[in-house]
Amino acid sequence: MSTRNFLLRRTIVLIPTFIGITLVVFIMIRAIPGDPILTILAEDYSPDAAQEYREKMGLNKPIAVQYLIWLKGIVTGDWGRSLLSRRPVLDEILRCLPVTLELLALALAILFSIPFGVISAVKPNSPRDYSLMTLSMLGISLPEFFLGALLLIVFALKLRWLPATSYAPLSKGLVQNLSHMILPALTLGLARMAMFTRLVRNSMLEVIRQDYIDTARAKGVSEWWVINKHALKNALIPTVTVIGLQIGYLIGGAIIVESLFSLPGIGSLGIDAILTRDYTMVQGFVIVSASGFLLANFAVDLAYLFLDPRIRVR
Numbered sequence: 001m002s003t004r005n006f007l008l009r010r011t012i013v014l015i016p017t018f019i020g021i022t023l024v025v026f027i028m029i030r031a032i033p034g035d036p037i038l039t040i041l042a043e044d045y046s047p048d049a050a051q052e053y054r055e056k057m058g059l060n061k062p063i064a065v066q067y068l069i070w071l072k073g074i075v076t077g078d079w080g081r082s083l084l085s086r087r088p089v090l091d092e093i094l095r096c097l098p099v100t101l102e103l104l105a106l107a108l109a110i111l112f113s114i115p116f117g118v119i120s121a122v123k124p125n126s127p128r129d130y131s132l133m134t135l136s137m138l139g140i141s142l143p144e145f146f147l148g149a150l151l152l153i154v155f156a157l158k159l160r161w162l163p164a165t166s167y168a169p170l171s172k173g174l175v176q177n178l179s180h181m182i183l184p185a186l187t188l189g190l191a192r193m194a195m196f197t198r199l200v201r202n203s204m205l206e207v208i209r210q211d212y213i214d215t216a217r218a219k220g221v222s223e224w225w226v227i228n229k230h231a232l233k234n235a236l237i238p239t240v241t242v243i244g245l246q247i248g249y250l251i252g253g254a255i256i257v258e259s260l261f262s263l264p265g266i267g268s269l270g271i272d273a274i275l276t277r278d279y280t281m282v283q284g285f286v287i288v289s290a291s292g293f294l295l296a297n298f299a300v301d302l303a304y305l306f307l308d309p310r311i312r313v314r
Contacts, residue, residue, distance in 0.1 A: 010301045014298065021294075022070075029279050029286075036083050036276065036278060037053055037054065038050075040053065040084055040276075057083060070283065079093075082273075083276075083277075084278045089280050089281055092269060092281065092284075093284050093285070096264055096268070097265075097266055097288070099258075099263055099264055099266075100254055100258070100265035102181060103185060103188065103257065104250055106185035107185045107188040111196070111243075112193070113196035113197040113200065114200050116132055117196065117198070117200025118200060118204055118232060121200070121202075129201075132197060132201075135194065136193075136195070136198050139195075140198070147187050148187035151186060162182060164261075166180060167180050167264055184257045184263060187257050187261075199239050200235065203239050207235045208227075208231050234307075240300055240304070244296050244299060252289070254267045255268075255270060266285060266289070270282065270286070
């Protein structure tokens with residue numbers, strides 16, 4: 001199979017997967033007990049007012065018709081309006097998305113764990129290896145909400161080096177922006193950095209014991225070339241799979257981190273929408289999260305093409 005056909009097949013698979021996600025989301029959000037109209041109208045609630053609002057928002061139409069209208073709107077860019085604020089859902093998501101993207105981009109510094117894993121595997125059972133594995137075990141053991149609270153107490157409340165909560169956009173300056181984002185990014189990324197460090201180490205240890213590594217060394221190939229060209233490339237094949245999944249899970253972790261640090265991102269927007277049963281906003285939030293997960297796995301497929309040439313000829 002050529003590279004072009006491989007990518008085309010993977011792209012085509014994304015379409016029914018995405019449609020299936022939209023269907024599940026649409027059905028499940030309406031299966032949640034409670035009537036959002038009660039929350040929206042509050043003291044102004046009456047049967048006539050509720051009926052009028054349902055007709056205005058199209059909630060009185062059959063479920064199948066509502067789904068098809070919503071699915072068409074996703075494709076055309078009309079994601080509907082928030083039941084609560086009446087603002088366009090897509091506009092609200094685009095307003096909050098840069099905060100979440102910045103948080104995820106900073107958290108992706110976890111990829112520096114790859115050289116940590118290589119360093120640890122090159123000289124196993126050394127003091128350096130024990131130090132890195134101890135730190136990684138500690139990082140894996142701490143839940144995100146506990147780690148975030150710990151970082152807040154130490155660096156924001158005790159030492160007062162960094163602000164505790166809130167967000168400063170880039171328009172207020174890079175230094176001020178990063179000072180508000182460092183703690184959330186560390187909270188989101190440290191546990192996964194620890195996981196990747198251990199994963200890369202274990203994969204490298206398995207690869208460097210293979211016969212072809214000994215053959216390369218016997219031919220006089222430099223140790224740097226053996227480790228980075230032969231060993232690391234093969235060790236990354238199983239690692240990339242887990243990295244792709246974890247990058248997708250970063251989006252879910254962002255919900256906790258944004259709530260903890262009061263960041264106005266997609267996670268906070270989704271939590272507020274769920275609490276108020278804002279159907280259209282929850283649907284938009286889940287679609288964005290699911291799309292991020294799908295794109296992360298598509299990126300993994302692209303990485304396979306580079307790491308494993310056998311995929312190109314299957």
